[in-house]
Amino acid sequence: MKITKETILEKDGYRLHILPSKKYKTMNIVAKFKAPLKRDGITERALLPHVLQKATNQHPSVRSFQAAFENLYGTALSSDGSKKGENHVISFRMEVVNESYLNDNEPILEEAFQLFHNVLFDPKTVENGFDPEIVEREKQTLEQKITSIKDDKMSYANLRLMDHMCKGEPYALHVHGYQEDMSSITPESLYTYYQQMIKQDMLDVYVIGDMDEKDVETLTDRYFHRSGSTNEDNDQVSVSKEVQDSSEIIEREEVNQGKLHLGYRTYTKFGDDDYYALQVFNGIFGGFPSSKLFMNVREKHSLAYYAASRFESHKGLLLVFSGVDPKDYDQAKSIILDQMEAMKNGDFTEEQVEETKEQVINQLKETMDNANGLIEVLYHQMLSGIDMPADQLIENIRGVTKEQVVQMAEKIKLDTIYFLTSHEGGEE
Template sequence: MEIKERSFNNLNATLIKTNKFKTLSFQVVFLGEFSKETATKRSLLTKLLSTSTKTYNTKKALANKLMDMYDASFSISTYPSGETAVTAFSLTIVNEKNLGVLGLTKEALEFLQEAIFNPNFENGLFQEKYFHEQKRILRERINNIYNNKNRYALRQMLKNMAPNEIISVSSMGALEDLEQITNQDLVNLYQRMLSEENVSLYVVGDFEEENLLQDLSLLGNFNSVSNQYQTVLTQEVKVEKVREFVEKQNIQQTKLMMGFRSTINTKSKLYPAALVFNAMYGGIFASDLIRVVREENSLAYTIVSQFMNDVMVLIVSAGIDRDKYQLTTDLVIKELEYYKQGKIDSVLMAIAKESIINELIQIEDNPYLLSGFALRNYLHGLKYSVNDLIEIVKAVSETEIQEVAQGINLDTIFLLTGEDHDG
């Protein structure tokens, strides 16, 4: 595998040459503002842009075009990283080398250029039919979060934990904002995306660099600017007092969410140690929380921890019986205290490292993971290779894990429980 950085058409390009895959993957990524004011608009905008273009002006026409390109895969996604919105146009085709045909790469890049620069406008606006249809679909998706109790509990916990912070904003959007969005709002955001956002390109597959660079010129010229927004949060939040919130619904299994503040973000020197800590604490099946809370004390049906490193937050989520709330939270806190005291299980640490290393090894076996890894480096100004990170994970010490734990403090507990809960 060979990775090269190139600049052309006013954008940064990462070219990952490998013969592991029979496909050629392209990803054009825009970096802009993620905020309460823009999140719902951007969510709706990506749905509209992925539905049709000016040339392929119906969903069927767009789908037929992808089929004509030997069943190519196309998608547009958006998600936050700190205060930055990441919007990715992704296209994967069968490598024409494996088909014995010429011109497919050019055809695919012309399609990608069309998807980015030639939206399905009518009189300067998105076609009203698709605007209202996608607005309705997004409204249904947002409403359906209520029926997914794990996702709903997490969103409610984050809203209560940090009502005035970026972590409380959903990238899917909010109903109260969706209803106010006009067609012109989306056109304005789209135009700002093209003129005011940072743009980068990622290519994964087997290619000849000179030929590829010629073909990539078909994407046209971009007006890429420096990203103005933080890709990770850096301000440590001091916990004054642990807050508890209870919401009652007609449900059987209680959902427990515990939000912890952390001092670690993705750029931190201790980030690899945080990966190991999280795996040991509640991130893998052999973790302490599963062993102590679920297996030894039978308090939880499920329990898991996850780091949101770009916003310096650790989440512990569990499905429990409503009368097991206090015992469960006590044990979660107690296990964290053991780490803070330096009581580290070396056998579990080795298992956690092996689990993380296996995940890292798999990155090089998947084109989407490879481009995602390169994008993560670009986002955060890092220079890791997969092998670099593997070696760093191997070298993580018990002292570093203890240091990570000492920077983690419980902030908020949210309980979604049955209507007859006495708490």
């Protein structure tokens, strides 16, 4: 298996990634804007994708904007914001039908590029700012989203764990922004921030599908060039705190089910030599239904409604999530900590290592079978400064030994135990 050939070209204000592939019946165009995570402006960054997706100067009404997409055979546009280590990435994704599958000779791809250009570089403006109605509506929507995190107790517990564990580090910043910022954001101030983002963010453009590479390069040059932008890499190096003592935080809210979340530091990031051992470690520890957390905390002792772990590739964190009855807090915590000790002691079989490697590989293949998944894998690589074909990634996972998994476990340090509970459970 091999990732489709990726051609990377440094362009005027952006970096172009061309991925020719006959596997997909659609063309996918993805634009990624990256900037260092900062408290100042993070709410504007969370708000911008929603505002940009509502209208352009060429299609100023909701109806004409939607019609522009429908006329392109239902071309779809989506966006999101995410944290990659100490950096904030806004992704815009457009999926458009491949014109070679259509009977007429309509230049669908060029029209899609033009529409994408209008969304990103010519959004609807009123005088010196965005459309006030759109901004007000999207502010309300974002406020609801921020409020809803409080209602989703699993997401809320994870947010609070990060607040405590990464206090003082950019990674603690909330990717959806802050409610208290809303009142000071005006159509003008948001537009000023937008102009700064468009000019200063590192921009990567990915195009994947069955294409003529030269045609695509011509289109991206026409519609994505940013004159005046240097497109210098603005990467903010990830902070890796040395853990002296772990802390235990208990917070009380009205919850039906206690949320017990643990944060560990792995001191391993995407691109490091032992990253593949971390993938296998996580699979055995808590990444799959066959894992130690699932089997011991949930199945064997029936202490958790769910118990799993995942790792943050660019920050070097391992996070454990579990939902437990408040009265079972001490026992559940003890069993989770025991599973980590078991990993450090090599209390797992060679057979488990082999099974988990296959699960990790299958997961990776599944991700790369999807156009957007493949782009994410390649973007991860680029952020880490490594360039590796898929078969090499898979070989690296296959090469992980039990001894390497144990060495990985020994590196991992418990940073914070966080428990969200209604009343009983745990001590103050």
